[in-house]
Amino acid sequence: MNKMILLGATTLLAALAGCKSETTTNASTIVANEAADLTAPAPAAAGANVTAEINPATPALNLAPDELTLILDNGSARHVTFGMGKETATTMVSSALGNPIEQEANQDCGAGKLDYAAFREGLSLYFQDGKFVGWDLDGRENGKFQTANGIGIGMTRKALEAAAGKVTVEESTIGQEFMIGEMSGLLSSAAADGKVTNLWAGATCIAR
Template sequence: MRHLLLATLPLLLAACSGGADDAASDEAADAQPGNPYANAALDLQGTGIVVPAQEGFEELALPFGSARAPTEATLGNVLGAAVDESHEANDCGLTFTRYEGVTLSFRDDVFAGYSAEPPYSQIGTRAQLLADPNISMVPDSTLGDEFVIGAAEGPVISGLFDGAGDDAGVAHLWAGETCVAR
């Protein structure tokens, strides 16, 4: 059932629609640190991140458990330079690399989790998501309007709606090991 969810839930997230090959080359040459490519897309999953084929790149899987350096290099090629990073463990024992809209968590230089914000968290409205039987609200969450995608036995993607109304969007998504204060 988890596989059905991942196949049917529109988690292929795109900041903008793709352009011509010439434009892709120009964007790659013009990319500045902290400025993601205009049409970068990521498929956020409960087991890691898949970079769909785009901008001349093949589809690339970044499962949890991947080494830090190649994971950063792959996402750097798609999203541009990292905007922040830490090699010193936080209170959760994790280090991180942050790109515009996506933060990767590492434990002992191994990809352990991610968190995403717009544009990569924009997967639908509250009403659209809660109509899916594989998405449920987290009762009594101390984080706010928290939901999970997937079965409790995992892997799951967690998220926060940016409001209570049916038209509320998704403010944050995360999966794997992240440092979420409850």
């Protein structure tokens, strides 16, 4: 009888140990998979066919007063925040928009010397001392990029005020300039049907 009880207890302990091991393994796998979703794709190996799409779904890009946000196909987000290193920020935005069409330095900016990377869709990133410090969007891609609450190029002043609440509009040396907190832009006119033509945030090189 004692041997039978001991054997039963040993079998039960082994079963419990197996369950615990399986649970731990599954949890580790889930965490690893979630981390992989937030990792930038590795560069293609030398000689690889770079025209083939490894990931056919490119991230969507949203605007914010202190960053750019990449929304992945699975719904997770990668934040390109002000203060991030130039190379990292440029690589992350390139995953959504392709490589920059121009990368230069401008000595004549109000904030001092700024490096910039311009992309085809009208978006430019600005860098100072190797850090991402601002972005600028013109009207070449009407409505392609927006903030989380729908503010983007092409919307009317009336729609802008409905989305943002308080909007300050004043005539400046560059036109009808508006401010929403830490984000600014231009309107085609101060009228209710005037449209947003430019958006920017952070340190940029807007000519005044």
